[in-house]
Amino acid sequence: MNTYKKWRGQVVGVNKKVPLSNNRLSTYVNFDNAATTPPFKSVIERITEFAGWYSSIHRGKGYKSRLCSTIYEEARGDILNFVKADPDYYTPIYVKNTTEAINKLAYTLGQDTDNRNIIITTSMEHHSNDLPWRKYFKVEYIKLNEKGQLSLDDLESKLIKHRGKVRLVTVGGASNVTGYLNPIYQIAGLAHKYGTEVMIDGAQLIPHHPVEMSPKKAGERLDYLAFSGHKMYAPFGTGVLIAPQKTFASNTPDQVGGGTVDIVTPDFVRWHTPPHKEEAGSPNLMGIVALTEAIKILNEFGMESILNHEKRLTDYTLKRLNKIPDVILYGNKFNSKDRLGIIPFNIDGLSHESIATILAGEGGIAVRNGCFCAQPYVQQLLNISEQEIRARINNPDLPHPGLIRISFGLYNTFQEIDRLIDMVKVIVSNKEYYYRKTKINF
DSSP states (O other): OHHHHHHHHBTTTOOOOEETSSSSSOOEOOBTTOOOOOOBBBHHHHHHHHHOOOOSSOOOOOHHHHHHHHHHHHHHHHHHHHHHHTTEEEEEEEEESHHHHHHHHHHHHHHTTTTTOOEEEESSOGGGGGGHHHHTTTEEEBBBBBTTOEEEEEEHHHHHHTTTTEEEEEHHHHHOTTBOOOHHHOOOOOOHHTEEEEEEOOOTTTSSOOOOOOOOSSEEEEEEEEEEGGGGGGOOSEEEEEEEGGGGGGSSSSOOSSSSSSEEEEEEEOOOTGGGGOOOOOHHHHHHHHHHHHHHHHHOOHHHHHHHHHHHHHHHHHHHHHHSSSSHHHHSSOOOTBSSSSEEEEEESOHHHHHHHHHHHOOOOEEEETTTOOOOHHHHHOOHHHHHHHHHOOTSSSSOOOOEEOOOOOOHHHHHHHHHHHHHHHHHHHHHHHHHOOOOOO
16 A cells, blocks of 8 residues: 555645635545546656756757757657567657547558558547548448447458458557457457558557557557557657558658758758658657656556556445446446446436536546547447437537546545545435536436
Protein backbone atom coordinates (compact mmCIF):
# COMPACT_ATOMS: atom_id res chain seq x y z
CA MET A 1 0.00 0.00 0.00
CA ASN A 2 2.93 2.34 0.66
CA THR A 3 3.81 1.94 -3.02
CA TYR A 4 0.45 3.38 -4.09
CA LYS A 5 0.75 6.24 -1.60
CA LYS A 6 4.11 7.03 -3.19
CA TRP A 7 2.49 7.01 -6.64
CA ARG A 8 -0.24 9.35 -5.43
CA GLY A 9 2.39 11.68 -4.03
CA GLN A 10 3.88 11.98 -7.52
CA VAL A 11 0.71 13.47 -9.02
CA VAL A 12 -0.10 17.19 -9.03
CA GLY A 13 -3.35 18.39 -7.47
CA VAL A 14 -4.62 15.21 -5.79
CA ASN A 15 -5.40 17.03 -2.53
CA LYS A 16 -6.98 20.15 -4.03
CA LYS A 17 -10.10 21.43 -2.30
CA VAL A 18 -13.00 22.38 -4.54
CA PRO A 19 -16.26 24.20 -3.69
CA LEU A 20 -19.45 22.17 -3.42
CA SER A 21 -22.93 23.45 -4.17
CA ASN A 22 -23.37 24.32 -0.47
CA ASN A 23 -20.16 26.45 -0.67
CA ARG A 24 -18.21 24.10 1.55
CA LEU A 25 -14.84 22.81 0.38
CA SER A 26 -14.10 19.16 -0.28
CA THR A 27 -11.01 17.28 -1.45
CA TYR A 28 -11.43 16.67 -5.17
CA VAL A 29 -11.85 13.11 -6.40
CA ASN A 30 -10.93 12.69 -10.05
CA PHE A 31 -12.48 9.67 -11.73
CA ASP A 32 -12.18 11.18 -15.21
CA ASN A 33 -8.73 9.93 -16.15
CA ALA A 34 -9.86 8.43 -19.47
CA ALA A 35 -10.39 11.98 -20.71
CA THR A 36 -7.08 13.39 -19.47
CA THR A 37 -4.71 13.00 -16.55
CA PRO A 38 -3.04 15.50 -14.23
CA PRO A 39 0.73 15.84 -14.60
CA PHE A 40 3.35 14.08 -12.55
CA LYS A 41 5.19 16.44 -10.19
CA SER A 42 8.46 15.39 -11.77
CA VAL A 43 7.10 16.40 -15.20
CA ILE A 44 6.47 19.93 -13.91
CA GLU A 45 9.91 19.97 -12.29
CA ARG A 46 11.59 18.72 -15.46
CA ILE A 47 10.06 21.28 -17.81
CA THR A 48 10.73 24.06 -15.29
CA GLU A 49 14.37 22.97 -15.12
CA PHE A 50 14.56 22.64 -18.90
CA ALA A 51 12.97 26.03 -19.57
CA GLY A 52 16.28 27.81 -18.95
CA TRP A 53 17.86 25.76 -21.72
CA TYR A 54 15.03 26.05 -24.22
CA SER A 55 16.00 27.08 -27.75
CA SER A 56 15.23 26.34 -31.40
CA ILE A 57 16.20 22.94 -32.73
CA HIS A 58 18.19 21.89 -35.82
CA ARG A 59 20.75 23.99 -37.65
CA GLY A 60 21.37 26.38 -34.76
CA LYS A 61 25.05 26.40 -33.73
CA GLY A 62 24.57 27.90 -30.27
CA TYR A 63 25.03 25.59 -27.30
CA LYS A 64 21.36 25.71 -26.24
CA SER A 65 20.17 24.99 -29.75
CA ARG A 66 22.50 22.00 -30.09
CA LEU A 67 21.43 20.73 -26.67
CA CYS A 68 17.74 21.03 -27.56
CA SER A 69 18.29 19.27 -30.90
CA THR A 70 19.91 16.36 -29.07
CA ILE A 71 17.07 16.15 -26.53
CA TYR A 72 14.49 16.29 -29.32
CA GLU A 73 16.06 13.44 -31.28
CA GLU A 74 17.05 11.24 -28.35
CA ALA A 75 13.47 11.33 -27.06
CA ARG A 76 12.48 9.22 -30.06
CA GLY A 77 14.54 6.37 -28.67
CA ASP A 78 12.87 6.68 -25.26
CA ILE A 79 9.47 6.48 -26.92
CA LEU A 80 10.35 3.45 -29.03
CA ASN A 81 11.85 1.67 -26.03
CA PHE A 82 8.68 2.28 -23.99
CA VAL A 83 6.58 0.30 -26.45
CA LYS A 84 9.37 -2.10 -27.44
CA ALA A 85 9.47 -0.97 -31.06
CA ASP A 86 12.44 -1.86 -33.28
CA PRO A 87 14.26 1.43 -34.09
CA ASP A 88 15.58 -0.03 -37.36
CA TYR A 89 12.03 -0.58 -38.60
CA TYR A 90 9.84 2.09 -36.98
CA THR A 91 9.95 5.86 -36.81
CA PRO A 92 8.13 7.96 -34.19
CA ILE A 93 6.51 11.13 -35.54
CA TYR A 94 5.69 13.92 -33.10
CA VAL A 95 2.13 15.23 -33.32
CA LYS A 96 -0.24 17.15 -31.04
CA ASN A 97 -2.37 14.18 -29.99
CA THR A 98 -3.82 10.85 -31.09
CA THR A 99 -6.46 12.57 -33.23
CA GLU A 100 -3.81 14.33 -35.30
CA ALA A 101 -1.80 11.11 -35.55
CA ILE A 102 -4.70 9.14 -37.01
CA ASN A 103 -5.67 11.96 -39.37
CA LYS A 104 -2.08 12.07 -40.61
CA LEU A 105 -2.00 8.34 -41.26
CA ALA A 106 -5.42 8.36 -42.93
CA TYR A 107 -4.30 11.17 -45.25
CA THR A 108 -1.04 9.43 -46.12
CA LEU A 109 -2.55 6.01 -46.82
CA GLY A 110 -5.44 7.66 -48.66
CA GLN A 111 -3.18 9.30 -51.23
CA ASP A 112 -2.34 5.98 -52.86
CA THR A 113 -4.84 3.26 -52.07
CA ASP A 114 -3.49 0.98 -54.81
CA ASN A 115 -7.03 -0.40 -55.26
CA ARG A 116 -7.10 -1.27 -51.58
CA ASN A 117 -9.89 1.09 -50.65
CA ILE A 118 -11.36 -0.63 -47.56
CA ILE A 119 -10.64 0.06 -43.90
CA ILE A 120 -11.86 -2.47 -41.33
CA THR A 121 -12.60 -1.08 -37.88
CA THR A 122 -15.28 -1.40 -35.19
CA SER A 123 -18.27 0.59 -34.00
CA MET A 124 -16.66 0.73 -30.54
CA GLU A 125 -14.08 3.25 -31.73
CA HIS A 126 -13.53 6.79 -30.55
CA HIS A 127 -14.65 9.14 -33.31
CA SER A 128 -10.98 9.95 -33.93
CA ASN A 129 -10.42 6.38 -35.13
CA ASP A 130 -13.52 6.39 -37.31
CA LEU A 131 -14.17 9.75 -38.95
CA PRO A 132 -10.69 10.30 -40.50
CA TRP A 133 -10.95 7.02 -42.41
CA ARG A 134 -14.34 7.90 -43.86
CA LYS A 135 -12.73 10.77 -45.79
CA TYR A 136 -10.56 8.50 -47.94
CA PHE A 137 -11.88 4.93 -47.71
CA LYS A 138 -14.92 2.72 -47.54
CA VAL A 139 -15.22 1.63 -43.91
CA GLU A 140 -16.39 -1.82 -42.80
CA TYR A 141 -17.30 -2.37 -39.13
CA ILE A 142 -16.58 -5.57 -37.22
CA LYS A 143 -19.63 -6.96 -35.41
CA LEU A 144 -19.84 -6.62 -31.63
CA ASN A 145 -21.53 -8.95 -29.17
CA GLU A 146 -24.19 -7.89 -26.66
CA LYS A 147 -21.48 -6.89 -24.16
CA GLY A 148 -19.79 -4.64 -26.69
CA GLN A 149 -16.83 -6.88 -27.53
CA LEU A 150 -15.62 -7.36 -31.09
CA SER A 151 -15.92 -10.66 -32.92
CA LEU A 152 -12.65 -12.11 -34.23
CA ASP A 153 -14.68 -14.48 -36.40
CA ASP A 154 -16.39 -11.55 -38.09
CA LEU A 155 -13.05 -9.79 -38.55
CA GLU A 156 -11.65 -12.85 -40.32
CA SER A 157 -14.82 -13.17 -42.39
CA LYS A 158 -14.43 -9.58 -43.58
CA LEU A 159 -10.74 -10.05 -44.31
CA ILE A 160 -11.59 -13.07 -46.46
CA LYS A 161 -14.48 -11.32 -48.20
CA HIS A 162 -12.39 -8.27 -49.08
CA ARG A 163 -9.05 -10.01 -49.54
CA GLY A 164 -6.66 -7.85 -51.54
CA LYS A 165 -8.77 -4.72 -51.03
CA VAL A 166 -8.20 -4.00 -47.32
CA ARG A 167 -5.70 -1.22 -46.71
CA LEU A 168 -5.75 -1.42 -42.93
CA VAL A 169 -7.40 -2.92 -39.88
CA THR A 170 -7.61 -0.20 -37.22
CA VAL A 171 -8.90 -0.72 -33.68
CA GLY A 172 -8.62 0.85 -30.27
CA GLY A 173 -6.29 -1.00 -27.94
CA ALA A 174 -8.86 -0.41 -25.20
CA SER A 175 -12.34 1.08 -25.31
CA ASN A 176 -12.71 4.51 -23.73
CA VAL A 177 -16.33 3.59 -22.90
CA THR A 178 -16.24 0.08 -21.43
CA GLY A 179 -12.50 -0.33 -20.91
CA TYR A 180 -12.53 -3.55 -22.94
CA LEU A 181 -9.06 -4.69 -24.00
CA ASN A 182 -9.11 -5.74 -27.61
CA PRO A 183 -6.93 -8.78 -28.50
CA ILE A 184 -4.53 -6.62 -30.50
CA TYR A 185 -1.96 -9.33 -31.23
CA GLN A 186 -4.57 -11.76 -32.50
CA ILE A 187 -6.00 -8.95 -34.62
CA ALA A 188 -2.53 -8.20 -35.97
CA GLY A 189 -1.98 -11.87 -36.75
CA LEU A 190 -5.22 -12.04 -38.74
CA ALA A 191 -4.49 -8.80 -40.58
CA HIS A 192 -1.05 -10.02 -41.64
CA LYS A 193 -2.39 -13.46 -42.56
CA TYR A 194 -4.64 -11.82 -45.14
CA GLY A 195 -2.07 -9.39 -46.48
CA THR A 196 -2.83 -6.14 -44.73
CA GLU A 197 -1.59 -4.06 -41.80
CA VAL A 198 -2.93 -3.08 -38.38
CA MET A 199 -3.15 0.26 -36.58
CA ILE A 200 -3.75 0.51 -32.83
CA ASP A 201 -5.31 3.60 -31.30
CA GLY A 202 -3.37 3.44 -28.07
CA ALA A 203 -4.75 6.55 -26.38
CA GLN A 204 -6.51 4.55 -23.63
CA LEU A 205 -4.16 1.58 -23.64
CA ILE A 206 -0.67 3.04 -23.32
CA PRO A 207 -1.03 4.77 -19.89
CA HIS A 208 -2.44 1.65 -18.22
CA HIS A 209 -1.11 -1.47 -19.89
CA PRO A 210 2.27 -2.71 -21.21
CA VAL A 211 2.56 -2.82 -25.01
CA GLU A 212 5.08 -4.46 -27.34
CA MET A 213 5.03 -3.30 -30.94
CA SER A 214 7.63 -5.94 -31.86
CA PRO A 215 6.51 -9.05 -29.93
CA LYS A 216 8.41 -12.33 -30.10
CA LYS A 217 5.76 -13.84 -32.36
CA ALA A 218 6.75 -12.24 -35.66
CA GLY A 219 3.34 -12.32 -37.32
CA GLU A 220 1.78 -10.31 -34.50
CA ARG A 221 3.80 -7.09 -34.75
CA LEU A 222 1.81 -3.86 -34.53
CA ASP A 223 2.36 -1.83 -37.69
CA TYR A 224 1.09 1.52 -36.39
CA LEU A 225 0.51 2.91 -32.92
CA ALA A 226 -0.80 6.32 -31.84
CA PHE A 227 -1.05 7.80 -28.34
CA SER A 228 -1.19 11.10 -26.44
CA GLY A 229 0.91 12.54 -23.63
CA HIS A 230 -2.07 14.19 -21.95
CA LYS A 231 -3.53 10.78 -21.01
CA MET A 232 -0.23 9.61 -19.50
CA TYR A 233 0.48 12.36 -16.95
CA ALA A 234 2.15 14.76 -19.40
CA PRO A 235 -0.63 17.15 -20.52
CA PHE A 236 1.50 19.52 -22.56
CA GLY A 237 0.22 19.07 -26.09
CA THR A 238 2.32 16.25 -27.53
CA GLY A 239 1.37 12.92 -29.04
CA VAL A 240 3.11 10.29 -31.14
CA LEU A 241 2.47 8.27 -34.27
CA ILE A 242 4.81 5.28 -34.57
CA ALA A 243 4.95 3.85 -38.09
CA PRO A 244 7.18 1.81 -40.39
CA GLN A 245 9.77 4.14 -41.88
CA LYS A 246 8.78 3.11 -45.41
CA THR A 247 5.21 4.40 -45.02
CA PHE A 248 6.30 8.03 -45.13
CA ALA A 249 9.29 7.64 -47.43
CA SER A 250 7.80 8.92 -50.69
CA ASN A 251 4.56 10.72 -49.86
CA THR A 252 3.78 14.43 -49.82
CA PRO A 253 3.26 15.50 -46.19
CA ASP A 254 -0.21 16.47 -45.03
CA GLN A 255 1.23 19.72 -43.64
CA VAL A 256 4.09 21.48 -45.39
CA GLY A 257 6.41 24.31 -44.46
CA GLY A 258 9.45 24.83 -42.30
CA GLY A 259 11.38 21.72 -41.37
CA THR A 260 9.73 19.46 -43.95
CA VAL A 261 12.01 20.14 -46.92
CA ASP A 262 15.53 19.40 -48.12
CA ILE A 263 15.60 21.65 -51.22
CA VAL A 264 13.14 24.28 -52.46
CA THR A 265 13.31 26.31 -55.68
CA PRO A 266 10.56 28.32 -57.42
CA ASP A 267 9.57 25.19 -59.34
CA PHE A 268 10.94 22.24 -57.34
CA VAL A 269 10.58 20.70 -53.88
CA ARG A 270 12.44 17.76 -52.40
CA TRP A 271 11.01 16.66 -49.12
CA HIS A 272 13.08 15.79 -46.09
CA THR A 273 13.30 12.15 -44.99
CA PRO A 274 10.89 10.86 -42.34
CA PRO A 275 10.14 11.62 -39.59
CA HIS A 276 11.17 15.25 -40.14
CA LYS A 277 9.13 15.71 -43.31
CA GLU A 278 6.01 15.01 -41.19
CA GLU A 279 6.83 17.54 -38.46
CA ALA A 280 6.08 20.90 -40.03
CA GLY A 281 6.88 24.10 -38.13
CA SER A 282 8.53 24.72 -34.79
CA PRO A 283 7.94 21.68 -32.59
CA ASN A 284 6.46 21.49 -29.12
CA LEU A 285 9.76 20.69 -27.46
CA MET A 286 8.37 21.35 -23.98
CA GLY A 287 5.70 18.74 -24.62
CA ILE A 288 8.29 16.21 -25.76
CA VAL A 289 10.40 16.82 -22.65
CA ALA A 290 7.26 16.32 -20.54
CA LEU A 291 6.35 13.10 -22.36
CA THR A 292 9.78 11.53 -21.94
CA GLU A 293 9.80 12.39 -18.23
CA ALA A 294 6.36 10.79 -17.84
CA ILE A 295 7.61 7.67 -19.63
CA LYS A 296 10.54 7.55 -17.21
CA ILE A 297 8.19 7.64 -14.22
CA LEU A 298 5.80 5.05 -15.67
CA ASN A 299 8.76 2.74 -16.26
CA GLU A 300 9.89 3.24 -12.66
CA PHE A 301 6.43 2.39 -11.33
CA GLY A 302 6.14 -0.58 -13.70
CA MET A 303 3.29 -0.94 -16.17
CA GLU A 304 2.27 -4.37 -14.83
CA SER A 305 2.07 -2.96 -11.30
CA ILE A 306 -0.03 -0.02 -12.52
CA LEU A 307 -2.35 -2.39 -14.39
CA ASN A 308 -2.79 -4.65 -11.37
CA HIS A 309 -3.53 -1.74 -9.02
CA GLU A 310 -6.16 -0.31 -11.36
CA LYS A 311 -7.71 -3.76 -11.79
CA ARG A 312 -8.08 -4.06 -8.02
CA LEU A 313 -9.79 -0.67 -7.95
CA THR A 314 -12.12 -1.84 -10.73
CA ASP A 315 -13.03 -5.12 -9.03
CA TYR A 316 -13.72 -3.33 -5.76
CA THR A 317 -15.95 -0.73 -7.43
CA LEU A 318 -17.93 -3.27 -9.45
CA LYS A 319 -18.52 -5.43 -6.37
CA ARG A 320 -19.95 -2.45 -4.49
CA LEU A 321 -21.97 -0.99 -7.38
CA ASN A 322 -23.59 -4.36 -8.03
CA LYS A 323 -25.09 -4.25 -4.53
CA ILE A 324 -26.90 -0.93 -5.07
CA PRO A 325 -30.47 -1.14 -6.44
CA ASP A 326 -31.26 0.70 -9.68
CA VAL A 327 -27.59 0.98 -10.73
CA ILE A 328 -27.31 -0.19 -14.35
CA LEU A 329 -23.87 -1.41 -15.41
CA TYR A 330 -22.74 -1.92 -19.01
CA GLY A 331 -20.25 -4.28 -20.64
CA ASN A 332 -18.57 -6.67 -18.21
CA LYS A 333 -20.57 -5.99 -15.06
CA PHE A 334 -18.71 -8.20 -12.61
CA ASN A 335 -14.90 -8.08 -12.78
CA SER A 336 -11.77 -6.62 -14.34
CA LYS A 337 -11.11 -9.49 -16.76
CA ASP A 338 -10.04 -8.28 -20.22
CA ARG A 339 -10.56 -4.64 -19.35
CA LEU A 340 -8.96 -1.50 -17.99
CA GLY A 341 -10.19 0.60 -15.08
CA ILE A 342 -13.18 2.12 -16.85
CA ILE A 343 -16.75 1.53 -15.62
CA PRO A 344 -19.85 2.86 -17.43
CA PHE A 345 -23.15 2.99 -15.56
CA ASN A 346 -26.48 4.73 -15.15
CA ILE A 347 -29.08 5.05 -12.39
CA ASP A 348 -32.57 4.04 -13.40
CA GLY A 349 -34.89 7.07 -13.51
CA LEU A 350 -32.24 9.80 -13.64
CA SER A 351 -30.36 11.19 -16.61
CA HIS A 352 -26.63 10.80 -16.92
CA GLU A 353 -26.26 14.58 -16.85
CA SER A 354 -28.16 14.82 -13.56
CA ILE A 355 -26.03 12.13 -11.93
CA ALA A 356 -22.75 13.73 -12.97
CA THR A 357 -23.97 17.13 -11.78
CA ILE A 358 -24.95 15.74 -8.37
CA LEU A 359 -21.69 13.84 -7.90
CA ALA A 360 -19.69 16.97 -8.65
CA GLY A 361 -21.85 19.48 -6.79
CA GLU A 362 -22.55 17.49 -3.65
CA GLY A 363 -19.63 15.06 -3.54
CA GLY A 364 -16.73 16.85 -5.21
CA ILE A 365 -16.41 13.80 -7.44
CA ALA A 366 -15.51 14.21 -11.12
CA VAL A 367 -16.86 11.67 -13.58
CA ARG A 368 -17.65 12.10 -17.28
CA ASN A 369 -21.09 11.74 -18.78
CA GLY A 370 -22.43 11.50 -22.31
CA CYS A 371 -21.17 9.41 -25.22
CA PHE A 372 -17.43 10.01 -24.80
CA CYS A 373 -16.82 10.71 -28.51
CA ALA A 374 -18.04 7.18 -29.28
CA GLN A 375 -21.69 7.68 -30.17
CA PRO A 376 -22.25 4.53 -32.29
CA TYR A 377 -20.88 2.38 -29.44
CA VAL A 378 -23.01 4.02 -26.77
CA GLN A 379 -26.06 3.77 -29.01
CA GLN A 380 -25.51 0.02 -29.20
CA LEU A 381 -24.86 -0.39 -25.46
CA LEU A 382 -28.09 1.50 -24.70
CA ASN A 383 -30.05 -0.39 -27.39
CA ILE A 384 -31.15 2.88 -28.99
CA SER A 385 -33.31 2.21 -32.01
CA GLU A 386 -32.75 3.58 -35.47
CA GLN A 387 -36.05 5.45 -35.08
CA GLU A 388 -34.79 7.20 -31.93
CA ILE A 389 -31.52 8.12 -33.63
CA ARG A 390 -33.36 9.60 -36.61
CA ALA A 391 -35.63 11.56 -34.30
CA ARG A 392 -32.65 13.19 -32.65
CA ILE A 393 -31.01 13.92 -36.02
CA ASN A 394 -34.19 15.74 -37.00
CA ASN A 395 -34.52 17.48 -33.63
CA PRO A 396 -31.15 18.29 -31.95
CA ASP A 397 -33.01 19.68 -28.92
CA LEU A 398 -34.13 16.21 -27.80
CA PRO A 399 -32.34 14.88 -24.69
CA HIS A 400 -28.95 13.38 -25.47
CA PRO A 401 -28.63 9.71 -24.45
CA GLY A 402 -25.51 8.71 -22.58
CA LEU A 403 -23.75 7.05 -19.67
CA ILE A 404 -21.74 7.91 -16.58
CA ARG A 405 -18.10 6.90 -16.84
CA ILE A 406 -15.75 6.19 -13.95
CA SER A 407 -12.12 5.94 -15.08
CA PHE A 408 -9.19 5.32 -12.79
CA GLY A 409 -5.63 6.55 -12.70
CA LEU A 410 -2.69 5.05 -10.89
CA TYR A 411 -3.14 7.55 -8.02
CA ASN A 412 -6.78 6.74 -7.19
CA THR A 413 -7.59 5.00 -3.90
CA PHE A 414 -10.15 2.68 -2.34
CA GLN A 415 -11.13 5.49 0.04
CA GLU A 416 -12.09 7.64 -2.95
CA ILE A 417 -14.22 4.80 -4.28
CA ASP A 418 -15.97 4.59 -0.91
CA ARG A 419 -16.89 8.27 -1.26
CA LEU A 420 -18.34 7.58 -4.70
CA ILE A 421 -20.34 4.59 -3.47
CA ASP A 422 -21.74 6.59 -0.56
CA MET A 423 -22.87 9.33 -2.95
CA VAL A 424 -24.46 6.85 -5.36
CA LYS A 425 -26.39 5.35 -2.44
CA VAL A 426 -27.62 8.82 -1.45
CA ILE A 427 -28.75 9.52 -5.01
CA VAL A 428 -30.56 6.19 -5.36
CA SER A 429 -32.29 6.66 -2.00
CA ASN A 430 -33.48 10.14 -2.96
CA LYS A 431 -34.25 9.84 -6.66
CA GLU A 432 -37.53 11.75 -6.54
CA TYR A 433 -35.87 14.65 -4.77
CA TYR A 434 -33.00 14.79 -7.25
CA TYR A 435 -35.33 14.36 -10.20
CA ARG A 436 -37.22 17.51 -9.19
CA LYS A 437 -34.06 19.37 -8.19
CA THR A 438 -32.04 18.88 -11.34
CA LYS A 439 -34.94 19.02 -13.84
CA ILE A 440 -32.75 17.13 -16.27
CA ASN A 441 -34.65 14.07 -17.37
CA PHE A 442 -35.29 11.76 -20.29
